[in-house]
Amino acid sequence: MIKYTDQGKKDTRSGFGVGLAELGRKNPKVVALCADLVGSLKMDEFISENPERFFQVGIAEANMMGIAAGLTIGGYIPFTGTFANFSTGRVYDQIRQSIAYSGKNVKICASHAGITLGEDGATHQILEDIGLMKMLPGMTVINPCDYNQTRAATLAIAEHQGPVYLRFGRPKVANFTPVDQKFEIGKALMLQPGTDVTILATGHLVWEALIAAENLSNQGISAEVINIHTIKPLDAGAIVASAKKTGAVVTAEEHNYLGGLGESVARVLATHSPAPQEFVATQDTFGESGTPEQLMEKYGLNTKSIEKAVVKVIERKG
Amino acid sequence: MSEIQDMEALVTQVRRDIVRMVHKVNSGHPGGSLGCTEFFVALFNKVMQINDTFEMDGIGEDLFFLSNGHISPVYYSVLARRGFFPVEELSTFRLINSRLQGHPATHEHLPGIRIASGSLGQGMSVAIGAALAKKLNKDPHLVYSLHGDGELQEGQIWEAVMFAAGRGVDNLIATVDRNGQQIDGPTEEVMPLGDVKTKFEAFGWQVLTLKEGNNLQAVIAALEKAKTLTGKGKPVAVIMDTVMGNGVDFMMHTHAWHGKAPNDAQLETALAQNPETLGDY
Numbered sequence: 001m002i003k004y005t006d007q008g009k010k011d012t013r014s015g016f017g018v019g020l021a022e023l024g025r026k027n028p029k030v031v032a033l034c035a036d037l038v039g040s041l042k043m044d045e046f047i048s049e050n051p052e053r054f055f056q057v058g059i060a061e062a063n064m065m066g067i068a069a070g071l072t073i074g075g076y077i078p079f080t081g082t083f084a085n086f087s088t089g090r091v092y093d094q095i096r097q098s099i100a101y102s103g104k105n106v107k108i109c110a111s112h113a114g115i116t117l118g119e120d121g122a123t124h125q126i127l128e129d130i131g132l133m134k135m136l137p138g139m140t141v142i143n144p145c146d147y148n149q150t151r152a153a154t155l156a157i158a159e160h161q162g163p164v165y166l167r168f169g170r171p172k173v174a175n176f177t178p179v180d181q182k183f184e185i186g187k188a189l190m191l192q193p194g195t196d197v198t199i200l201a202t203g204h205l206v207w208e209a210l211i212a213a214e215n216l217s218n219q220g221i222s223a224e225v226i227n228i229h230t231i232k233p234l235d236a237g238a239i240v241a242s243a244k245k246t247g248a249v250v251t252a253e254e255h256n257y258l259g260g261l262g263e264s265v266a267r268v269l270a271t272h273s274p275a276p277q278e279f280v281a282t283q284d285t286f287g288e289s290g291t292p293e294q295l296m297e298k299y300g301l302n303t304k305s306i307e308k309a310v311v312k313v314i315e316r317k318g
Numbered sequence: 319m320s321e322i323q324d325m326e327a328l329v330t331q332v333r334r335d336i337v338r339m340v341h342k343v344n345s346g347h348p349g350g351s352l353g354c355t356e357f358f359v360a361l362f363n364k365v366m367q368i369n370d371t372f373e374m375d376g377i378g379e380d381l382f383f384l385s386n387g388h389i390s391p392v393y394y395s396v397l398a399r400r401g402f403f404p405v406e407e408l409s410t411f412r413l414i415n416s417r418l419q420g421h422p423a424t425h426e427h428l429p430g431i432r433i434a435s436g437s438l439g440q441g442m443s444v445a446i447g448a449a450l451a452k453k454l455n456k457d458p459h460l461v462y463s464l465h466g467d468g469e470l471q472e473g474q475i476w477e478a479v480m481f482a483a484g485r486g487v488d489n490l491i492a493t494v495d496r497n498g499q500q501i502d503g504p505t506e507e508v509m510p511l512g513d514v515k516t517k518f519e520a521f522g523w524q525v526l527t528l529k530e531g532n533n534l535q536a537v538i539a540a541l542e543k544a545k546t547l548t549g550k551g552k553p554v555a556v557i558m559d560t561v562m563g564n565g566v567d568f569m570m571h572t573h574a575w576h577g578k579a580p581n582d583a584q585l586e587t588a589l590a591q592n593p594e595t596l597g598d599y
Contacts, residue, residue: 031454052454053454057477057481058480058481058484060474060477060480060481062439062440062473062477063443063474063478063481064443065443066440066441066442066443066444066446066447067443067444067446067447067478067481068447069433069443069444069447070433070443070444070445070446070447070448070449070450070451071447071448071450072447072451073374073375073376073381073432073433073444073447073451074375074376074377074448074451074452074454074455074457075375075451075455076451076454078447093437093440094440094443094474096437097434097435097436097437097440098433098434098440098443101423101424101425102423102424102425102433102434103424104433
């Protein structure tokens with residue numbers, strides 16, 4: 001197993017921007033759209049290199065989703081860019097009818113997901129987007145863990161036929177995925193084997209899970225850490241195999257416990273291999289203004305929360 | 319017979335198809351379908367250049383998007399009679415396991431349909447996207463769309479209207495079915511649309527008005543005129559006055575038949591007013 005180390009904190013949205021620019025150079029069918037958030041989505045490089053393949057739609061997200069659906073008719077692969085809140089809830093019906101039900105090859109790329117966009121507060125901190133998107137038939141839902149993985153995922157989804165929701169964020173977080181690691185949609189990544197508990201984490205909480213596992217090992221607890229970068233389709237095989245081995249599961253995500261990774265995992269466990277599970281997630285609440293660190297602490301989304309959940313779930317093993 | 323007589327015969331047959339389809343399943347939307355019959359017949363049999371084989375990407379041909387998907391009966395009938403799929407399949411409209419869903423869909427792979435519609439206000443955005451793809455592909459063909467007038471109450475329409483003018487989408491011809499009716503009553507009572515022509519012009523569109531939207535030759539002339547306005551830096555709108563329920567006297571000039579099927583006696587009356595021309599399915 002690789003020993004994962006932080007190569008230096010970076011924002012996942014910049015991983016998207018770099019990936020999109022690479023796609024611009026290698027795939028002439030990739031086009032991009034943005035609803036007045038070019039800088040926030042780090043799309044400048046793609047735009048400067050491919051001005052004819054970029055469409056600024058202004059503050060009109062519903063129109064952007066429809067135009068993206070139309071661009072697929074003619075063979076293009078549109079990548080839409082706006083905040084997660086405006087990529088999902090604001091345009092749910094447009095995505096549902098014009099993209100998902102119509103089976104269009106649109107890549108919905110959503111930055112500033114979750115609570116850690118910070119000071120802007122709850123109007124912009126969507127904690128329901130994974131649930132909204134995973135409920136749409138045919139939608140692939142991806143939540144990469146760091147800069148390198150977001151770049152790799154951006155490249156990978158262009159090769160996938162069908163609608164995709166790609167979720168990333170604003171804060172600078174640990175960048176620990178090897179730069180050359182191939183991204184396989186739907187394939188969970190075993191990061192650290194263990195025997196006492198399985199930690200299934202997604203997004204930047206994967207790094208928190210790795211730190212938690214290290215701390216737990218000092219207490220004599222052997223935690224297995226698996227990176228669930230693809231929430232749909234979920235790698236049920238990897239989850240069941242690990243749960244059978246350890247007998248206890250903790251899920252960790254920057255999302256409401258309703259509708260998120262945790263519920264998807266619970267369904268898999270209930271169907272195939274029942275095991276006690278604890279949920280590190282927000283507890284059916286809106287967020288608020290604050291720094292990312294303050295918010296992760298207050299809403300229980302950090303290493304400490306994962307460690308507490310692990311201790312609790314192991315007690316429940318019986 | 320002349321070409322126009324053939325097309326008039328098709329109009330009559332399509333009207334029969336519409337009322338028979340909705341009667342059989344006691345559901346569907348005959349009013350708007352009948353009002354747009356001349357438009358669909360003209361578009362698919364005269365105005366648009368269409369490839370022989372249906373491909374989703376539609377490269378090298380004109381494209382059409384129906385935004386007000388509830389008038390699916392006229393769409394299905396005209397597609398079938400243009401050869402997109404067997405005419406007999408019209409008998410499966412709205413039935414279980416059919417490709418002819420209540421509202422148009424791509425999910426069942428019905429040839430001729432390129433986007434799902436039904437939830438209103440989305441089709442112009444899609445048409446713009448397809449028009450942009452044509453420009454990127456250096457494909458000189460045009461993109462057509464149809465919208466209900468009540469549908470203009472949806473905000474997304476005006477996002478799209480703003481974009482099309484602002485970005486010079488001049489390979490798009492959007493037609494508005496100005497029948498003045500919607501489910502709850504006349505448009506000007508439910509939510510006044512005001513002067514639609516002036517609104518489109520204010521956004522920067524070229525606008526044609528078609529007063530005789532149920533006159534086949536007038537429809538053809540207006541759409542041919544609209545073609546000549548493309549490629550000039552602005553999108554083109556056709557504000558087409560129609561009579562909801564046109565061709566079936568008791569369905570005309572009222573919103574009552576927006577989404578209601580005729581009973582057996584009403585069907586007989588409707589069919590008597592539109593004698594069989596090309597053979598019922």
